[in-house]
Amino acid sequence: MIDIKTKKALIIDLENKEAETKSFPDLMKYIGGTGVGLKLLEIYEEKNPLIFSIGPLNGFFPFASKTSVVLKNDGLIEDLYLGGTLSTRLKFTGLDSIVIYGKSEEEIVLDIQNSDVTFKDGVTDIQSLGLPGKRCLMEYDGKKMLADQYFTTPENYLERYFAENNIKGISITGTEAFSPNNFEDYKKLYMSILGEKDGMRVDEGGYPSCSNCPMGCGKSKVGEIGGNVLINSLVSCQFADKIYTDIGMVFSCLNTLGYNYTHEDIENLPSLIEETIRRAS
Amino acid sequence: MPKILKPIQKDKCTGCELCVFEAQRQLKKVGLEESLIRVFRKSSPDKEKQEFDLELDPRINMLNVEKIASICPRQVFEVIDKKEDD
Numbered sequence: 001m002i003d004i005k006t007k008k009a010l011i012i013d014l015e016n017k018e019a020e021t022k023s024f025p026d027l028m029k030y031i032g033g034t035g036v037g038l039k040l041l042e043i044y045e046e047k048n049p050l051i052f053s054i055g056p057l058n059g060f061f062p063f064a065s066k067t068s069v070v071l072k073n074d075g076l077i078e079d080l081y082l083g084g085t086l087s088t089r090l091k092f093t094g095l096d097s098i099v100i101y102g103k104s105e106e107e108i109v110l111d112i113q114n115s116d117v118t119f120k121d122g123v124t125d126i127q128s129l130g131l132p133g134k135r136c137l138m139e140y141d142g143k144k145m146l147a148d149q150y151f152t153t154p155e156n157y158l159e160r161y162f163a164e165n166n167i168k169g170i171s172i173t174g175t176e177a178f179s180p181n182n183f184e185d186y187k188k189l190y191m192s193i194l195g196e197k198d199g200m201r202v203d204e205g206g207y208p209s210c211s212n213c214p215m216g217c218g219k220s221k222v223g224e225i226g227g228n229v230l231i232n233s234l235v236s237c238q239f240a241d242k243i244y245t246d247i248g249m250v251f252s253c254l255n256t257l258g259y260n261y262t263h264e265d266i267e268n269l270p271s272l273i274e275e276t277i278r279r280a281s
Numbered sequence: 282m283p284k285i286l287k288p289i290q291k292d293k294c295t296g297c298e299l300c301v302f303e304a305q306r307q308l309k310k311v312g313l314e315e316s317l318i319r320v321f322r323k324s325s326p327d328k329e330k331q332e333f334d335l336e337l338d339p340r341i342n343m344l345n346v347e348k349i350a351s352i353c354p355r356q357v358f359e360v361i362d363k364k365e366d367d
Contacts, residue, residue: 060311062299088298092312133319133336148296148322150331177305177312187306194299194352204354208331209297214354216295 002178004258007036007096010115011044014165015102019117021095029265032056032096033235034079035273037070040099041077042280047101048072050161052082052090055235057253059091060180062194063240065210066224068232073157077277079232080158081224083210084151087235089136092174104166113173122168129171138170150208153223186256193249199242213237229270283363286337286346293355294333296320303352307344317341318349 007027012019030036032055040051050071057064067087069080090098093114100110107122111129120129126137138147140162146152161167180186194214197204202217209216219239227238228245236244244250247266254261288294301318305311317338322331335357341349342363350358 085296085298088313092314127324132321133316134313148331149324174312175314177310177314179309179311183306183309186311190306206293206295206355209295211296211298212302214297214299216297216354 002180002257003094004260007032008094009040009097009099010093010095010112010117012098012100012110012117013102014100014104014108014167017104017119021115027096029268029272030276031230031233031261031265031269032058033068034070034229034232035269035276036097036233037068037079038077038273038276038280040097041070041072042276044099044101045280049099049101050158050165051097051099052086053097053235054087054090055233056257056259057234057236057244058087059212060178060186060257061190061253062197062212062214063200063243064234064236065213065220066235066237068235069153069158071157071161073160077281078155078157079226080153080155081227081232081235081238082147082151082153082158083213083220083223083237084148084208085136085211086138086147086151086172088211089134089172089174092134092176093172094174094176098172100165100167103164107166107168109169109171110167111171114175122166124169126169126171130173131175134175135171135173138172140168148208151210151221151223154225180257182256189252189256193243193253196243199240200237201239201241210237215239229273230266233269233273283342284346284360285342285363286349287359287361288335288337288357289359290355290357291333291335294320294335294357295355296322296331296333297354299352299354300335300349300358303349304341304344307348317344
């Protein structure tokens with residue numbers, strides 16, 4: 001069942017090798033993705049966290065195919081967007097965010113299945129973890145962090161965090177399934193959005209695609225940095241901005257899934273995020 | 282006549298998983314659990330090149346396979362008629 005009343009985050013403490021799932025109903029107003037990620041950054045500020053977040057549309061609609069990554073680098077807040085299979089896998093864990101903090105004494109690999117975390121030592125073959133077809137593997141080889149052996153993020157902020165905190169890799173498997181209440185409307189809307197692919201600002205190609213995106217474009221490999229606040233909170237692809245800055249379309253998607261966001265919620269999002277950035281900076 | 286879904290051009294697959302999600306939608310589900318199509322990324326030492334493998338549960342042919350084939354942006358699938366003696 002889609003939880004429309006709270007945001008759920010998996011909190012992972014690398015130093016003590018502990019994990020717990022926490023519910024944050026007050027974070028609903030941040031919609032998701034970067035909005036939620038920034039608020040969690042503020043909440044866990046003293047622990048210098050790394051935060052992966054998805055939005056309400058990930059997993060459900062085409063082109064909503066990125067995962068927000070929020071962290072601090074040299075004291076500055078950075079927001080990055082990673083493609084591949086991560087956003088759908090994270091959605092199917094039932095979580096909205098994963099917050100990682102603390103430094104592991106030795107190199108570590110995290111094996112996450114839904115809300116369960118197993119801490120594996122750094123020599124673990126990451127390919128042996130998770131459920132094939134339902135997992136996303138993020139692997140740091142000392143130079144780049146690659147998701148699905150291909151997708152990465154701009155700059156080296158994520159790599160620096162992995163290196164400094166001894167994270168060798170993360171496997172994420174999601175096995176939950178959802179069924180929106182009005183499934184026929186949902187299906188129609190899905191196909192209608194998929195039919196908007198001519199509005200994408202990238203050309204179709206034969207490159208590896210992000211999950212739930214038909215484009216196979218050459219841009220998705222390197223991910224994104226910064227950008228439109230609404231897009232980043234829904235965590236769609238920036239190149240789908242014609243689709244996901246159409247407020248009517250966004251409301252249709254949210255309403256079909258059962259969310260009760262109002263125009264004011266969307267209008268207030270930029271200032272809410274601005275205030276959060278100011279406090280977390 | 283019953284139809285059969287066949288992946289005839291696996292080498293063209295880009296791993297978008299639209300076929301997986303279409304099959305799940307036909308079963309009124311959004312997710313990967315008990316999916317009748319599985320897309321696997323083949324491990325490759327060449328990180329620039331990715332290949333995908335597709336596994337189809339035979340029960341997929343009870344669904345609207347033409348719709349699944351047509352959603353693929355790379356024309357990976359073919360739908361063929363099932364002959365009586367198959």
